[in-house]
Amino acid sequence: MLTQILPGFRELRTPLATGVLWLLALWVALGARVPSRAEAAGFARRVYDLAELVGRPGVGAVLIFTAYIVGSVVSIPANQLLREPPNDAWEPGNVLPDRWPIVQGRPVLMRYRSATVAAGYPAFADTRLLTQQAWADLQTHVSTNPLLLWLESHRSERHRDVAERILLRYVLEELGQLGTRLHAKNSTLYADHDRLMAEADLRVNVGAGVAVLAVALSARVTPLFLLTFTMSTLLIIMGMARARQANDVIVQALVIGEVTSTALTEADGAVEALNATTEPVEHPTVPMTQ
Template sequence: MATGILWMMSVWALFGDDVPTESEAGGFVKRLYDLGDAAGKPAVGATILFAAYMLGSILTVSANSATFQAGRIWHAVTKSRSHALSTPETMRREFSMSRWVQAELAQRIWADLPWMENMTMGRRDGATFEFMHLLLADINQLDTRLHAKNQDLYQEYDRRAAEAALRINVGLSVAILSISLAFSFTSWCLFGLTLSAAFVALGVHRSRQSNDVIIQALLIRVIESPVLEGQHPHVVMMRNQVTEELAQTGRVATAS
């Protein structure tokens, strides 16, 4: 609802002067005023809040999607510098998981998919990154599995994810409101973008923490993933490629 109210304030800042007063209104707008007078202020307030709730529901942004976009923006800003994370996809992983969780997950991938030992180190690192990317893409399915397996962990994940979504969406709404106020009144209102950036940054951090809960559940085997089970189509394709290459070179494959 908070997001919807901020969006409605933005619209009012831009177009409020174009709305006729009750004495100036005619036709359909006049009937709306009459209906508001008949229903009373409490009913009008409740209607506005309901409209704000509906608007907020429609315009809500996924926390993980916002986190991904934050990674892409950060990459665009830093790509001209000597930065170890050099692709938008790598930045998605960096923004979506803590570094120590990434390291633990890499060890789990290598343990569960032993055929990767037949790869060169560079190729194995690349495959590990690809499988992490697949796990992140499947995060919505994994939280459903966690809900069925462990309520305590799921509630912790859900709380963090909800906080992340609230902070990110409020931050984006504050940005729109700041721009609307600056356009209609004074450019000083653009200072609200600082507050917006702070909210989004806090939301991205909280989103990463919520994803860490899912990954930790994978690491301690509370839930399983088709990627780590070797059943994901991309993992199967990679394993078949490695097996074919080993057959062509006459090497003996590590058991899968």
Template sequence: MLTSLLPGFRHLRTPFALGVLCAFQLWILIGEYVPSRSEAQGFIERIYALGDVAGRAAATAAISFLLYLVGDIMRLSSNQMMSILTRLRLPKIAPHRFSTLSAQSRYGLNEFAANAFTKRADSSSTDDVSTLAQKMVMEFTEIRMRLIANHLDVYLEHDRYDAEADFRMNVGFYSVPLWPIIAWYWTPWMLLGVLASMVLFLNGLRARRDANEILVQAIVSRIVESRFYTEESDRDFDQSVSNVSITRRPSTR
């Protein structure tokens, strides 16, 4: 039962942490403007009264659910975050650190993609192999679904790294504004926390590369079939069939 519940807890963790993180930043910025219980009037007073009626446990559950919704709305995928970083030109500083696919995985995927052209009469170019490898990277979502259906143990291992990557990358990304806010209200030394956020984000990227490594190995080891690879290989088969000539022998009657 615990094994079946763990994936759900992993996916709840990231949006809730983001909601808490954003609420904490708002509290630092505008917390002093929120009236206390004795000073509250109008709508704010009704909110306090609602907490009294519902009880502390119900109020805590409602706030937790609200924080989860806020975090789920703000959560970004790794592709969205990498797109933002690309616009900031950060990946050009250290391309190997800001990549979601390790050099070993990329090499193995290109070597596997080259096998789709081995039976063809004309030799494939490097661009053809790279294009096919990129198509297989875009197919990772489908590969995940096939692992769920046929190889759940492999998928659970991938999901563990994927959830860790999602948590670390999002928390590291959204915690960057926290440190300048605290530095403004407290001490400039808190700006050093930006480095901690960057390290956390890079650790998330490393976990993302580990998660993608499992998908690459699943394709290369033929645990699951890549649709694009199969289509490219079938072109060799179709070509060989079209080149077959049928010779009719003369009748001996």
């Protein structure tokens, strides 16, 4: 029963904790402007009357619900901080598609416009979404794709290198979908991923909430509260590290075959299409002299 309750609790704790911190910051910033019960009139007076009618438990329930709503609005996924900014050089609008296989509706191989051909393709040697070990494992896994091997043997190492980078980006874009597939395929691995990601979201959003509260306290009380930015920064860094570990679980599930990537599957199918359409090269025959 506890295992059934915990996932639901993890869904509640991040927005609730975040909302409490933001409401505290709002109270510190604007609390002095709220009239006391003796000074209240009109709508403010009716609010005090309603609070007296429902009692402290009712007021507490309203505050908890409000904190949850506020936290749900202002919370951000920890993975959002790890996403690389889009590189325009890789966008379809800035490249000319070559006549090569299509994966997920996008050309696997692309070339620059003539003005930037000499610059080559942008570097893609690392990602903030994964730990170094998981990134190395993913690169090794993708490098064995039949499409890359076909390109290396039938075209050039450059074609293979570019296709590998693009496939790696496609796989990273699929992390969310891979997590959903893992949930259906292996609940134990998904539970590890979900727990780590929930801890990541909690640390990142609590860190951000502490920073907002520190700003409000420094403005109202003393600038010394800005020192708590150190704790806020540490919480956010710890949250990002947890998010990488959560993503690592998905990558390892992909490597061991628990889930499959749509991009890699379509790349496999592209090889079959290439083999079917590739015409064998005919070498001219030299007549033998007697």
